[in-house]
Amino acid sequence: TGITGTGTFTNLNVRGGFENNLQFFQTSGTSSLTFTNLSSHDTKTDSPSFGADGFLLETQSSANSTVVIQNSSFANNFTQGVQANALDTSTLNMTVKSSTFTNNNEGVVLANSGSGHLTATVGGSTAADGNTVTGQIGVGIFVGNAGVLTTSATLVGAIRHNTVTQAVGRNNDAIKALISGPATASPSAVLDISDNTATTPDNGGNTGFRGIFV
Numbered sequence: 001t002g003i004t005g006t007g008t009f010t011n012l013n014v015r016g017g018f019e020n021n022l023q024f025f026q027t028s029g030t031s032s033l034t035f036t037n038l039s040s041h042d043t044k045t046d047s048p049s050f051g052a053d054g055f056l057l058e059t060q061s062s063a064n065s066t067v068v069i070q071n072s073s074f075a076n077n078f079t080q081g082v083q084a085n086a087l088d089t090s091t092l093n094m095t096v097k098s099s100t101f102t103n104n105n106e107g108v109v110l111a112n113s114g115s116g117h118l119t120a121t122v123g124g125s126t127a128a129d130g131n132t133v134t135g136q137i138g139v140g141i142f143v144g145n146a147g148v149l150t151t152s153a154t155l156v157g158a159i160r161h162n163t164v165t166q167a168v169g170r171n172n173d174a175i176k177a178l179i180s181g182p183a184t185a186s187p188s189a190v191l192d193i194s195d196n197t198a199t200t201p202d203n204g205g206n207t208g209f210r211g212i213f214v
Contacts, residue, residue, distance in 0.1 A: 044104075
């Protein structure tokens with residue numbers, strides 16, 4: 001079953017996990033989780049052979065989860081600062097706001113697969129909700145489909161009021177939304193990408209990479 005019920009996590013400092021600093025899996029039931037003033041860092045430097053995400057959450061099967069990460073920081077993580085996935089037929093409502101991401105491989109990666117239902121908000125309706133994402137090697141913010149989807153899958157996403165500056169000397173998108181589906185039809189997807197500042201530094205030849213790629 002994994003985690004269920006209501007949980008509030010405040011003022012946590014987690015570093016150097018053997019794999020992921022924090023990871024949560026849910027296969028059934030309902031959960032509501034809020035993380036405030038979380039600092040998750042250094043899976044890259046403290047555990048270079050095995051380190052992975054600063055924060056990983058997956059919903060599977062019939063799980064239904066609402067998660068908020070706010071006023072938090074993610075730095076020097078080997079893979080993603082925050083990664084969350086809605087798999088199988090699960091439902092995930094995920095919000096990441098008012099937080100900083102520094103020198104991770106990728107900043108925020110939120111995706112659905114199978115028949116998963118994902119509502120993803122990165123930033124929000126006001127400037128204060130926005131995240132600051134700096135120095136990622138891979139994509140800064142990703143919201144989209146991953147793997148094989150059915151026509152039952154749904155994605156509602158908003159990427160708003162974020163400031164994303166990619167690492168110098170790297171070629172990857174600051175903000176990316178990937179919409180895919182089965183060959184016969186597409187799953188439902190609605191995206192709002194607005195009021196962001198995306199910067200890709202000159203990586204040679206007086207060109208940067210894509211600021212926003214959909």
